Amino acid sequence: MNRIRIDRQPEVSRRKPTLLSILSGKGGVGKTVIAYNLAERTSALGLSTLLIDVDVTCGNLHILANVGTDVGLFEYLQGEKTLAESVITVSPKLSLLSSRGDMFELDEALSMKLITKLRNEAIAYDVIILDHPSGRSKATPILAYGSDLNLLTVIPELTSISDAYGLFRHLMAHDASLDCQLLINRAQDMEEADFLKKRFIAMCEQFASHTITCAGVLLEDKAIRRSVAAQRAASQINSQSKVVQSLTRLVRRLFSLPTEPKVRRATFPEQRINETVATADIRE
Numbered sequence: 001m002n003r004i005r006i007d008r009q010p011e012v013s014r015r016k017p018t019l020l021s022i023l024s025g026k027g028g029v030g031k032t033v034i035a036y037n038l039a040e041r042t043s044a045l046g047l048s049t050l051l052i053d054v055d056v057t058c059g060n061l062h063i064l065a066n067v068g069t070d071v072g073l074f075e076y077l078q079g080e081k082t083l084a085e086s087v088i089t090v091s092p093k094l095s096l097l098s099s100r101g102d103m104f105e106l107d108e109a110l111s112m113k114l115i116t117k118l119r120n121e122a123i124a125y126d127v128i129i130l131d132h133p134s135g136r137s138k139a140t141p142i143l144a145y146g147s148d149l150n151l152l153t154v155i156p157e158l159t160s161i162s163d164a165y166g167l168f169r170h171l172m173a174h175d176a177s178l179d180c181q182l183l184i185n186r187a188q189d190m191e192e193a194d195f196l197k198k199r200f201i202a203m204c205e206q207f208a209s210h211t212i213t214c215a216g217v218l219l220e221d222k223a224i225r226r227s228v229a230a231q232r233a234a235s236q237i238n239s240q241s242k243v244v245q246s247l248t249r250l251v252r253r254l255f256s257l258p259t260e261p262k263v264r265r266a267t268f269p270e271q272r273i274n275e276t277v278a279t280a281d282i283r284e
């Protein structure tokens with residue numbers, strides 16, 4: 001097997017954005033909705049975010065974001081347009097570099113070119129999120145090695161677990177120093193997520209001799225399906241939904257953002273007075 005190497009920190013003095021890849025062994029596990037909603041969360045928390053659809057044949061981030069596709073990744077890679085000319089503004093801090101079913105192949109050379117271009121030209125962004133195609137495309141290892149963090153998405157289904165494990169081994173065989181963490185999606189509850197997490201970690205240690213940690217858990221949530229149907233972010237459908245809260249926590253942890261101050265119990269004088277009265281009432 002050819003070892004593909006890419007310098008994760010090429011000689012770019014102005015290096016800034018954190019490059020995050022969302023990948024999976026099996027399709028339909030939620031990569032695209034996670035990439036979109038994660039990007040919405042990073043941007044909502046003040047990080048200037050570039051979301052890129054590297055699933056060039058089946059790209060559908062533009063559908064989720066409900067934006068046009070006059071320009072995108074193809075024009076950017078061809079050098080026809082600059083990055084600023086190629087992106088579509090989704091919201092003030094969120095830009096999308098889309099693939100609208102572009103019939104070109106993102107091969108090794110183009111993937112390498114993309115990483116190098118981004119490292120040099122996307123310095124205005126704090127975060128870049130790549131939504132990968134499923135499985136082992138030619139682009140997968142190059143883009144994964146070019147990323148600072150890879151989130152391997154898995155759902156509690158045997159085939160998803162098996163394919164995720166296959167992809168993890170494949171990536172580790174190329175470069176064991178790769179930062180790849182598990183992201184559990186569509187778990188029914190934390191018990192199911194915990195069971196999957198422990199099994200997956202044990203499997204990787206026993207058979208692949210590699211340690212993997214778990215970045216986070218997203219539960220099955222109606223807000224996701226409703227948001228896809230409405231072509232909106234889950235936070236716009238239900239900002240209090242479990243999935244939005246989990247994504248917010250994940251972003252805060254990944255980017256070391258301060259946690260939201262806890263809503264303190266009201267300690268207004270009126271309440272103190274009421275409490276005193278209540279206690280007095282009981283004593284009586």
Ligand SMILES: Nc1ncnc2c1ncn2[C@@H]1O[C@H](COP(=O)(O)OP(=O)(O)O)[C@@H](O)[C@H]1O
Binds near residue numbers: 026029034220222
């Ligand atoms: N946490 C979740 N809760 C409920 N439905 C989900 C969740 N994650 C994904 N889905 C559903 O799975 C579908 C497929 O997700 P998608 O992001 O297109 O997968 P992938 O990009 O991995 O092929 C979504 O349209 C959505 O309906």
Ligand SMILES: [Mg+2]
Binds near residue numbers: 031032055
């Ligand atoms: Mg997808």
